[in-house]
Amino acid sequence: MKPIDLRSDTVTRPTPAMRRAMAEAEVGDDVYGEDPTVNRLERRAAEIFGKEAALFVPSGTMANTIAVKLHTTHGQEVICDARSHILDYELSMTAWFSGCLVRAIPTPDGILRWPAVEREIRKPSPYWAPTALVALENTHNLAGGVVYPREVFREVCAGAHAEGLRVHLDGARIFNAAAYHGCPVRELAEGADTVAFSLSKGLGAPVGSVLVGGREDMARARLYRKRLGGGMRQAGILAAAGLIALEEHSARLPADHANARLFAETIAAAPGIQVDLATVQTNIVLFELTGGEITAPELAARLTSRGVLLTAFGPRLLRAVTHYDVTREEAAAAAAIVVELCTSAARV
Numbered sequence: 629m630k631p632i633d634l635r636s637d638t639v640t641r642p643t644p645a646m647r648r649a650m651a652e653a654e655v656g657d658d659v660y661g662e663d664p665t666v667n668r669l670e671r672r673a674a675e676i677f678g679k680e681a682a683l684f685v686p687s688g689t690m691a692n693t694i695a696v697k698l699h700t701t702h703g704q705e706v707i708c709d710a711r712s713h714i715l716d717y718e719l720s721m722t723a724w725f726s727g728c729l730v731r732a733i734p735t736p737d738g739i740l741r742w743p744a745v746e747r748e749i750r751k752p753s754p755y756w757a758p759t760a761l762v763a764l765e766n767t768h769n770l771a772g773g774v775v776y777p778r779e780v781f782r783e784v785c786a787g788a789h790a791e792g793l794r795v796h797l798d799g800a801r802i803f804n805a806a807a808y809h810g811c812p813v814r815e816l817a818e819g820a821d822t823v824a825f826s827l828s829k830g831l832g833a834p835v836g837s838v839l840v841g842g843r844e845d846m847a848r849a850r851l852y853r854k855r856l857g858g859g860m861r862q863a864g865i866l867a868a869a870g871l872i873a874l875e876e877h878s879a880r881l882p883a884d885h886a887n888a889r890l891f892a893e894t895i896a897a898a899p900g901i902q903v904d905l906a907t908v909q910t911n912i913v914l915f916e917l918t919g920g921e922i923t924a925p926e927l928a929a930r931l932t933s934r935g936v937l938l939t940a941f942g943p944r945l946l947r948a949v950t951h952y953d954v955t956r957e958e959a960a961a962a963a964a965i966v967v968e969l970c971t972s973a974a975r976v
């Protein structure tokens with residue numbers, strides 16, 4: 629039987645419509661700017677986000693790496709939350725490619741608020757690396773897929789700009805945030821100088837992310853993409869699936885959110901599981917094992933043998949992510965197996 633794969637929303641397979649569009653895509657050489665399908669994807673992404681221009685890139689890591697490079701020079705600082713993807717999951721690209729130091733601010737909920745940012749801003753001085761950039765993440769992966777309160781986001785953008793800083797939004801799952809608010813995604817991009825978003829997560833495309841921002845920034849971004857080895861040729865094959873993801877798949881994210889909610893509420897009743905239901909706002913469920921009878925890797929291994937895949941994020945923390953390849957019935961079945969295994973572990 630096919631496992632119920634809740635490790636990440638990156639595991640989705642392209643739909644038949646995507647495969648058809650890929651097979652039939654009109655293509656050209658994108659390094660020459662001549663791939664009509666890539667150009668169409670970039671134009672639509674810019675439009676949808678209310679920005680001047682966009683750049684199609686192979687991954688979210690590359691989009692964030694390019695954005696940090698655009699907004700900084702070597703020896704500066706980037707302020708972000710202490711559990712940010714750019715800090716913990718991108719092989720220190722901020723240091724490696726941009727030569728910048730990350731000033732990580734711990735937050736209880738992944739939401740970086742203006743007073744906390746303001747306290748950490750460094751001006752040029754004989755001792756300090758000056759701050760250049762504030763990077764925010766919406767939804768916040770390691771905080772459990774939580775959504776930025778809109779007024780908090782606006783306040784950070786306004787405050788940072790008033791201090792002469794730039795703002796990058798790591799919006800790998802920004803469409804999940806928009807689904808949560810029930811608003812167009814452009815409203816959540818307002819105020820950010822650049823936004824990176826994934827086509828290959830909840831939106832279901834096989835490959836790709838997009839960086840959106842100002843025209844001049846995106847022209848420079850194109851050069852950084854080439855330096856990083858991201859200059860692709862007949863990339864319209866990939867962009868064709870990306871266009872379907874962008875135009876059609878955000879409409880189905882509320883179903884993923886409802887399935888995550890169902891999963892979370894079901895496992896919350898199990899002995900030795902702690903899940904903060906207030907953080908289950910989108911398609912991510914983080915839960916902790918509090919009983920001590922079983923570790924997260926052990927539970928993940930037992931779940932695997934029962935056909936349920938999820939990710940252990942440490943000795944006690946696990947993550948489940950819903951997506952379109954997991955039905956409501958499968959989410960319910962997976963949760964029931966978690967409850968069963970935790971109940972029998974507690975009895976030993």
Ligand SMILES: *Cc1c(COP(=O)(O)O)cnc(C)c1O
Binds near residue numbers: 690713714767768828
């Ligand atoms: C997945 C993710 C990325 C990076 O995307 P890749 O395509 O895997 O490189 C960046 N930020 C966040 C918050 C993510 O969840």
